Structure formats: C-alpha cells, structure tokens
Amino acid sequence: MNRHEVQKTLENKKVVIDGHSHIGISPKFYYQGGIPYALSLEDMIIRMKILDIDYSVVFPMVESLYYKLNLESDKVETSTQYSQFPYEFENRSLLNEIYEIYPQYSSKFLPFFMFDPSREAEKQASFMEELSDKYSVFGLKTATTYIQSFVKDLEGKGRPILDFVYKKNLPVLFHSSVHPQDPWASVYDIVDFAERHPDIRVCIAHSARFTKPVLDKAAKLDNCFVDVSAFIIHCKLAIQNSLAVATEDVRFPGDYNNPASVLSDLIKNYPDTILWGSDTPFYKWIQRYYLADGTLHEERLECNYDEEAKLLHSFPDEIKYKIAYTNVLKFVFGG
Numbered sequence: 001m002n003r004h005e006v007q008k009t010l011e012n013k014k015v016v017i018d019g020h021s022h023i024g025i026s027p028k029f030y031y032q033g034g035i036p037y038a039l040s041l042e043d044m045i046i047r048m049k050i051l052d053i054d055y056s057v058v059f060p061m062v063e064s065l066y067y068k069l070n071l072e073s074d075k076v077e078t079s080t081q082y083s084q085f086p087y088e089f090e091n092r093s094l095l096n097e098i099y100e101i102y103p104q105y106s107s108k109f110l111p112f113f114m115f116d117p118s119r120e121a122e123k124q125a126s127f128m129e130e131l132s133d134k135y136s137v138f139g140l141k142t143a144t145t146y147i148q149s150f151v152k153d154l155e156g157k158g159r160p161i162l163d164f165v166y167k168k169n170l171p172v173l174f175h176s177s178v179h180p181q182d183p184w185a186s187v188y189d190i191v192d193f194a195e196r197h198p199d200i201r202v203c204i205a206h207s208a209r210f211t212k213p214v215l216d217k218a219a220k221l222d223n224c225f226v227d228v229s230a231f232i233i234h235c236k237l238a239i240q241n242s243l244a245v246a247t248e249d250v251r252f253p254g255d256y257n258n259p260a261s262v263l264s265d266l267i268k269n270y271p272d273t274i275l276w277g278s279d280t281p282f283y284k285w286i287q288r289y290y291l292a293d294g295t296l297h298e299e300r301l302e303c304n305y306d307e308e309a310k311l312l313h314s315f316p317d318e319i320k321y322k323i324a325y326t327n328v329l330k331f332v333f334g335g
C-alpha cells in the first residue's frame, strides 16, 4: 500500500499507534554493557500483539556504520569504509526488513528514515528519494545528541534534506535535550524550527523534557507535536532532578512519583499536542562508562517492557485514542 492508501485505511478505523519505536542494533551500547542494544522487527510484532498496539512508527537506532565504533571516547568520527553517508545501510536495512523479509507484517508499520542534518545531506536526501520511490515511508527521525549534529543545520548544511521533506510532505521527529552539555538537540531549537516552518509537521520527543515554555509554545503551533516516549524513566529523572530534564523553575508542574497523573495533566493542558510513543526498546536504559579516574559509572533507569503500554491503556478510551490515534495521525499525515 502506498502512503495515501495507508492513510485512508487508518482514518477508517480507530487503532492504537505507537508513535516512536526503534529496530536494529546499537553495537556501542552492547559492547559498553548498556541496555537496550537490539530489537528485530519480528520481536517488535510479538511485543505489539502482547501489548495491544496495532501499528508502530518505527525507525533505526541512532548508530550507523558511517560513524566509527569507538568504545573509549564519545567523540564522533566518520568513515566511508562501509557506508558512504549517514544511515545508508540502516535506512535500506529497515525497509528491507519490513517490506522484503517480513511482508506479512509490513502493513503494521509506518517506517521513518533516520538522518543526520550536519553531514552529507545531499547524498542522504537523494538516497531517501530513491528508497521512497520504491517503498512507502512515512517520515524522518533524527537523534542529533548521539551523532553530535545540530538541529539548526537542517536549514543550512542539511538543506537538501529539508527540501526533500517539503517535496514529499513528510513529518520530522526530533530527539530532544535540555542538558547544558548538549548543544545538539535543544528543545528550544526544535520548537523554534517548527515556528519558522509552519508547513512542516514537527514532533519533539521525550515530552520536550517537561520544559513548560516549550510545551506552551508547541501547543500554540498547529504543526508542532510532543511525544511522550520513554515517559516513565523521564519521570524518574525528574524525581532525581537530573539535568536530562527541565530544571524545576521551568518544569511542567506535577507529581512525578505518579506518572499517570503527570501524563493526564499534560493531556489536559495540551490536548492537541501530546502524542503517544513508547520508545521501545529504549523505555529502559542502562549506560556504563569509565570515568577519567578509571572507575565504572553506571546510569540505570528501570521500566518493565509492559509499563508504557499499561499506562496508555489505563486511560479511558476517549483519551487513549486521542493521543495514540488522532494526534499520531495528525502528525504523520497532516490534518
């Protein structure tokens, strides 16, 4: 089915759509002892069946063969030994897995391309164009923190990708950050980008890190959405006052010990903006790395495989379908 046919099919039946999920591998995470590190499409469909999720927006993980695997340093270096540009292998592999290896499940997935706004945009854009002539693709996703690229580059170096987005009328999902050491994925940059491009549908991932001024501004923009991916561990970060979420002075107010109440308040305040996504398999997060003094540092955020879906299903149908159907469709296909 082409994109238009999928849209028509979805508009005619109320379903639960996960607006944010990944398949593929994360070698660096794996070799550093991190969790998660992999998920296949087959494993994803089994999870969806168990968790009563009908459809999933899905994209590759953030690593790419174009970036050198370096376990000692967080510096991003590139190599054309195996891949000529970012996500060449991963985007092709995603579509191959969905449409060629598991065609029996393909109708359940809305694949998005991964992209890097700061490197080799021309090559990425023409490859995305080529692949989208052959396969149905529903949007783009970027996670600029991990690849040390800049959201703002989409309007500069990344312009060929932005032109592709305009030409195909595709939505763009951005990983977001408020960490002071992260200049790459600022929630403020993303919402400002959405404001400058009213004809592009934009989604800010991870509840915009609970940044109230950004949520307020996104709610005023018809083209800007905020997904609640990995919601439970983000509530845990808020309880810890982690720098990974908004500081208290600008944080959306709520009882973060009770994720259901925070989510309910977000939906009440921003009913047309909030959309549901689980971030599977990144709803749980263990990261390990050595500090300069040789000690092993471990960050550990716990959440079971079914908690995100259970949280969604705990809401009355009207609310559940608003965030996991109506708003997801508006983001993916437009109004």
Ligand SMILES: [Zn+2]
Pocket: 020, 022, 229, 279, 282
């Ligand atoms: Zn994610």
